[in-house]
Amino acid sequence: xNFARHSDLKMIKNIINKIGSPKIFVYTNIxxxxxxxxxxxxxxxxxxxxxxxxxxxxxxxWLGILPTPSVKLAMVVLTINLSCYFVKPGIWRLKKIGITxxxxxxxxxxxxxxxxxxxxxxGNMIIDEGGRSNYYENFYNKELAIxxxxxxxxxxxxxxDEKDFYSNNVLSDSSLxxxxxxxxxxxxxxxxxxxxxxxxxxxxxxxxxYLQEIPxxxxxxxxxxxxxxxxxxxLIDEINGIYMLFLGQSIPSSIIVDKxxxxxxxxxxxxxxxxxxxxxxxxxxMHPGTEVAKSFSSTINLIDNDVTRxxxxxxxxxxxxxxxxFYQASFIEEGDEETTVLATVKNYGRMFPYISSIIxxxxxxxxxxxxxxxxxxxxxxxxxxxxxLD
Numbered sequence: 361x362n363f364a365r366h367s368d369l370k371m372i373k374n375i376i377n378k379i380g381s382p383k384i385f386v387y388t389n390i391x392x393x394x395x396x397x398x399x400x401x402x403x404x405x406x407x408x409x410x411x412x413x414x415x416x417x418x419x420x421x422w423l424g425i426l427p428t429p430s431v432k433l434a435m436v437v438l439t440i441n442l443s444c445y446f447v448k449p450g451i452w453r454l455k456k457i458g459i460t461x462x463x464x465x466x467x468x469x470x471x472x473x474x475x476x477x478x479x480x481x482x483g484n485m486i487i488d489e490g491g492r493s494n495y496y497e498n499f500y501n502k503e504l505a506i507x508x509x510x511x512x513x514x515x516x517x518x519x520x521d522e523k524d525f526y527s528n529n530v531l532s533d534s535s536l537x538x539x540x541x542x543x544x545x546x547x548x549x550x551x552x553x554x555x556x557x558x559x560x561x562x563x564x565x566x567x568x569x570y571l572q573e574i575p576x577x578x579x580x581x582x583x584x585x586x587x588x589x590x591x592x593x594x595l596i597d598e599i600n601g602i603y604m605l606f607l608g609q610s611i612p613s614s615i616i617v618d619k620x621x622x623x624x625x626x627x628x629x630x631x632x633x634x635x636x637x638x639x640x641x642x643x644x645x646m647h648p649g650t651e652v653a654k655s656f657s658s659t660i661n662l663i664d665n666d667v668t669r670x671x672x673x674x675x676x677x678x679x680x681x682x683x684x685x686f687y688q689a690s691f692i693e694e695g696d697e698e699t700t701v702l703a704t705v706k707n708y709g710r711m712f713p714y715i716s717s718i719i720x721x722x723x724x725x726x727x728x729x730x731x732x733x734x735x736x737x738x739x740x741x742x743x744x745x746x747x748x749l750d
Contacts, residue, residue, distance in 0.1 A: 380444025384437065392434050395421065399431075409500055409580035432477070439470045455734070458727025465720030472712025480709070481631060485686065485702040487639040492663075494636045496704040497628035499581045502607065506536060507623040522629065525587055537617050538594040543602065546573045548583040551606060563591075563601035564613055571604055584608060587626055591615070631706070633684065635664040642691060642698045656691055658700040673702065683708055 399415040406414070415421050421430040429437070442463060445451065451460045485496040501522050508516035520531045525545035532539045549571040558567050571586040586606035594600050599615050605626045613624040637660050644656035657674040662681060673679050679686040689703035 376444045376447055380441055380448070384441045388434050388437050388441065391429065392431060395431050395434070398423070405578065407578035407580055410576070435470065435473065439467070439474075442467055442470070454730060458723050458725070458730055461723030461726055462720050463723075465716040465718075465723055468712050468716035468719060472709035472716065475709035475712070476707055480705070480707040482703070482705045483628070483631065484689065485637065485704050486692070487637060487658075487660075487700050487702070489639050489642050489698045489700075492636050492638045495630045495632045496702075497630055499628075501629040502585055502626060503629045504531070504540075504587065504605075505625045505627060507625065508535070508620060509623055510620045530592075531589075536622070537620075538599065539592045541590045541592055543588040543590055545588075546571055546586045548576045549573050549586040549606060550584065551586075561601050562603075563599075564603050564615075565611065566602055566604040569604065571606060585626065635662065635681065637662060637686070637702075639700055640670070642700045644691065653691075656688060658688055658702065683710075685710070 395415055399411045402415070403411045416431040418430050419433050420427045422428070445460075445463050450456065481498065483496040483498040485493055487493045502525075503522060504520045504525070506518045506520075508518075516535065518533050518535050520540075522545075524531060525542050527542060527544060529542045530539050531542065551565075551569045552572045554568055554570055558570075566588075571588060577583050584607045586604065588602065588604045590602045591600055594615075595618055599617060603613060603624070605613050605624055607626050607628075609626070615622050615624075639658055639660055641659040642656070643659075645654045646652065647654045655675055657672060659670070659672050660679075662669045662671050662679070664681070671679050673686060673688045675688050678688070683706050685705045685707070687703040687705070688700070690701040692699040692701065
């Protein structure tokens with residue numbers, strides 16, 4: 361019985377040693393360097409967002425016809441490889457304490473990168489001078505918002521996410537007296553006039569306009585997506601049919617079902633905040649003799665639980681509140697009206713790089729100190745002269 365247990369422990373130890381081999385760590389880092397290099401070259405044609413989707417976000421990256429590990433898979437391998445170190449015996453001995461502390465710092469970086477990947481979000485908060493906002497809009501992801509405007513006191517929103525915009529998918533909700541079947545979703549498109557009249561199944565602007573798909577922009581956020589959908593099972597047969605909608609559509613698309621008006625909007629995905637920001641004043645300083653802004657800033661009121669705090673957001677001096685960071689990114693001018701654009705980032709792993717860097721520095725210093733003391737002790741021992749007896 362003891363022999364079998366000893367054999368099992370030995371097998372587990374061998375497996376841990378193989379998975380935690382330093383060779384795996386070295387080869388995985390070499391592969392990460394190769395992927396980053398390839399992605400940097402590909403960014404010239406694809407843009408940053410598409411390179412991230414192709415080389416970083418999936419589990420497998422296709423290099424031509426060859427499937428290879430992606431950055432995400434490589435990071436998981438690194439995490440498992442380094443985790444094996446902490447189940448080895450004797451890692452907290454004085455001789456290894458510095459290496460162990462350094463490993464803890466590296467593990468924190470990997471954990472922070474995982475939190476950032478799964479939970480971080482970023483976008484723009486756009487506020488007119490004198491106005492307020494409690495949400496920011498995602499750079500890349502879109503959503504279909506259906507707004508019930510029948511009540512004068514408030515609007516009722518039903519929102520569907522972009523990940524559901526695939527062909528033949530049915531979008532339905534108990535708040536809607538109809539179903540929506542997605543016919544096609546175009547990442548980038550432009551509206552064009554029809555040369556011939558559409559048949560009776562096409563409703564609204566789709567009677568006279570169609571969406572022409574065009575190549576995606578290198579800067580993904582500059583794309584104008586569009587959706588073609590069909591309304592089914594409406595209480596009124598005249599409502600059923602094929603409609604179209606695109607981002608930035610100036611004329612709203614709406615239908616009336618049983619005296620209830622529903623407005624359709626394709627817009628950037630919104631994330632709502634537990635507080636509000638009011639823009640008091642926007643200022644900019646121009647380079648002398650040019651129309652190029654040298655610097656710009658926003659004086660805002662941060663309103664949280666009915667408590668107001670005045671804050672100045674400047675370039676390189678962001679506002680941090682809860683897990684959100686607001687950077688002064690840009691501005692919009694239309695006549696005398698000024699609008700600030702605050703780049704908004706939500707990142708739970710924001711502090712991990714700072715903490716892990718400090719821990720790794722401490723680990724390296726401790727290891728160097730232990731090695732120096734060990735070398736000094738060995739030299740002292742070697743310097744002792746033992747007297748010889750006659």
